[in-house]
Amino acid sequence: MLSLPRKLISSVLMVLSGCSALDTIRDDFGALQEDTTLLVENFINPVAAESRRLKSERPDDRREALFRVTYQSWGDNDAFGPVYRLMAGGDQDPAVRAAALLALARHGGPEDAPLFETALTSTHRVERRAAAIFAQRVHMxxxxxxxxxxxxxxxxxxxxxxxxxxxxxxxxxxxxxxxxxxxxxxxxxxxxxxxxxxxxxxxxxxxxxxxxxxxxxxxxxxxxxxxxxxxxxxxxPVYDQAPGFLDQLAYWRPRPRETSGPPIGLGAEPSP
Missing domain, CATH: 1.25.10 (Leucine-rich Repeat Variant)
Structure with a gap:
């Protein structure tokens, strides 16, 4: 059986380790470059920037984009309603589906009751919690x-x-x-x-x-x-708290403040 010299083995391992580190640096730099591009685009064209995030392969990106879009004046039902409904019913990540349902709690209505029913029977707590909050804000x-x-x-x-x-x-x-x-x-x-x-x-x-x-x-x-x-x-009810120190430092990412109000679709009810 042939045995390789120790120095040769060490050299090979160092090369492989260097390649792995280089790949990691390249990936991190690529992610940083992408985030920087989106940050710049967010100032120039926020609708396009958030639309790109909604299509991201990373669930956290999609969830955070939903959170930001729903609190924007342009994130209403006419503009993004179909997107919210598509993601609430079809996204592969339960946290993203929950975020989309919460967006519909602000911009949807009783017509989204089927999505609410599905979420409330989900095996994922995050979806059931979002469904319960949806029920507080939509009259069904x-x-x-x-x-x-x-x-x-x-x-x-x-x-x-x-x-x-x-x-x-x-x-x-x-x-x-x-x-x-x-x-x-x-x-x-x-x-x-x-x-x-x-x-x-x-x-x-x-x-x-x-x-x-x-x-x-x-x-x-x-x-x-x-x-x-x-x-x-x-x-x-609204679930809100005063902005903390870090929230105040991140001036480019304003923290939305909610106000309470009547549920969407409040009207005639069935007889008791």
Whole structure:
């Protein structure tokens, strides 16, 4: 058996190592060059720059582009709605699909309910959480039973259940009220508190977290036809915080600030 000299082996390994390092440097430089090009283009033609990112092979690029586009004045439904819907239903990455659904929560409407239903039954938590937030911002009275069933599932993530309870509190509907009362018996306080707050908004009453007291008062109000007589307007919650130090340094990447408001498509509801 032939044996190669140690010096020869060492030389070969050094060459291979050098090639690998050179390839890494070349790849990093290429990525930096691409990012720099996109940054410059973003100042000159932001629509074209973000459109390129939406087509990127990197999921993080597509997700971040969706986040930026949806907060732009030109990122509305007429311009990018078809893109949001395509990515919400067909992108291979669950985080990208979730970001696209959140974009539709701002620029879509009840017509996107099928995408919401699919996302809420996804095996990926990030999609289900996005679906629950979508439900808070889009009025879909026909899906009250579906949402009520999903938020009562003890196996579901607590935050998803809590967000669905908040979404149901926009409906002056008996099925929604029943779901909120059931939430008072949940084992997690976030769900209980969401149910209590929702019942307060819908009925104008306050019986704490005692589901029996609530049910008794609700039954009496139903008999009198006054269950929703003191209901207050619903406005979807926003998830925001003051910009931190790093956010202030990144002046070229403004951090969007949201304001609360009524859900998209708010109108006639089915009879209780």
């Amino acid at each position: 009275p026909d899906l009250i039973p579906f949402m009520a069933e999903r938020c009562s599932n003890a196996e579901e993530d607590v935050q998803v259940r809590r967000d669905l309870i908040v979404a149901l509190s926009q409906y002056e509907n008996d099925r929604a009220v029943d779901a909120l009362v059931s939430a008072l018996d949940a084992s997690r306080y976030a769900i209980v508190e969401a149910g209590r707050s929702g019942l307060q908004r819908l009925t104008g009453m306050d019986h704490g977290t005692d589901s029996a007291l609530w049910q008794s008062a609700i039954n009496a109000a139903r008999r009198e036809g006054q269950l929703f007589a003191k209901a207050k307007p619903y406005a979807f």
